Amino acid sequence: MTTPDPARPARPAVRTAAQLGEDGVIALATSGVRPDLRVPVGPGDDAAVVVAPDGRVVVSSDALVEGRHFRFDLTTPEHVGRRAIAQNAADIAAMGAVCTGFTVTLGCPAGTGEDVIAGIARGITRGAADAGGAIAGGDVVRTEQVLLAVTVLGDLQGRAPVLLSGARPGDVVAVCGTLGHSAAGLAVLLAGLPGFEGLVETHRCPVPPLVAGPQAAVAGATALTDVSDGLLRDARAVARASGIVIELDGARLAPDTDLRACAAALGADADQWVRTGGEDHALLATFPAGAELPAGWRAIGTAAGPGALPVGTVTVDGETGPEVGGWNTFDESGEGR
Known part of the structure; x- marks a missing residue:
């Protein structure tokens, strides 16, 4: 006792x-x-x-x-x-x-x-x-x-809402905020790996770039969404609603230093975290070609007409990749996420 x-x-x-x-x-x-x-x-x-x-x-x-x-x-x-x-x-x-x-x-x-x-x-x-x-x-x-x-x-402060359905062929696809950090942080926690506090903090409490939404609207964004379910999944939502194809540039989706170091420590795929991780709540938007992107936004691709590819397709360096990926609330594998 x-x-x-x-x-x-x-x-x-x-x-x-x-x-x-x-x-x-x-x-x-x-x-x-x-x-x-x-x-x-x-x-x-x-x-x-x-x-x-x-x-x-x-x-x-x-x-x-x-x-x-x-x-x-x-x-x-x-x-x-x-x-x-x-x-x-x-x-x-x-x-x-x-x-x-x-x-x-x-x-x-x-x-x-x-x-x-x-x-x-x-x-x-x-x-x-x-x-x-x-x-x-x-x-x-x-x-x-x-x-x-x-x-x-x-x-809305007098502005029109920016919808999923406004993107047009020729638009620039851009993102503001981090991609893949929340997924990496969860992987760190599940593995019991020490360090990578920034990634862990993003998983526990993401910090969406909230001011970037109204800024994008003022700058003429044609479509806008947040990356809650994974970049590819949410980009497909924009593409389907707008009747377009979205072509992403893999080089512009390169994982940052923290993600690469974390992936090396865990034997994981940092590119997959960026493309399908979700829950960072970055903002994804399309802007008219030639428009000046607001501060903090970076171009990652372009919108195109359906052509040879069906409406709603998202490619990375021309590859469509799997149609699955990203968060699905009815996927049993997501328990505890």
Whole structure:
């Protein structure tokens, strides 16, 4: 039996969600929410009121489920909260809009510790601030595993939304942000490999280039999306919606130094991480030929008419490659991602 050390203060007991009760969980989850002029009525009432200066509201929603999208042995509650906000914010940026408000539903088992709830709440609050939006409200519910369901509202600021379907033959295909870092970070964690902290951090909490979305819209982007499911998979979505073929330049997709070093350490394929990894939430866009790309964007290919290749085809150096690849929510092999 271990004798307590009188010089070390005892750690306070961690209460569970069941001990906190619904009101206590709500109070803990919203403890970091601060007043915001864009949300004149926030958490605490039957519904929130969010200002919509444009007269139109961009809306997106997404969810993270423990065991399917994250594991607490590979990440922290705060990272989970930040990631839930970041991936939703990327969808708003991918329309050329800016974030205004978020609603968050937290589901958790009755035995979930208050430290987990508090960590998630810190992540949500920080994530919303980083995204330039405010927490407007949400819900709490008992579930079998931790779940975060986020709805985000956005403002187009008077611009037309940039859709998947606007790309035209001759357009330049460009990207802003990292590719393959999240997939590499996950591989590092699963292998228990030390080091590569930057890649691991990107997997735990991607930092989408949110300001690049509105900048692309102002610069005349014809199509825009975020790379959540893998570059090739998301490029195919643009190509199908626009009725085009996308031709990518392999040299412009070369893995960076960190990816090459990580792949060498793990015996993995860095090119595959770049092309199919997903979850970095970089932005992918098409711009008219000859247009000046905004700062931070880099050209990686061109759009072409279907011709000999069917609509929706994406090639790299002329090779179509496999039609599979990238994230698929109903693929059983993705458990714990």
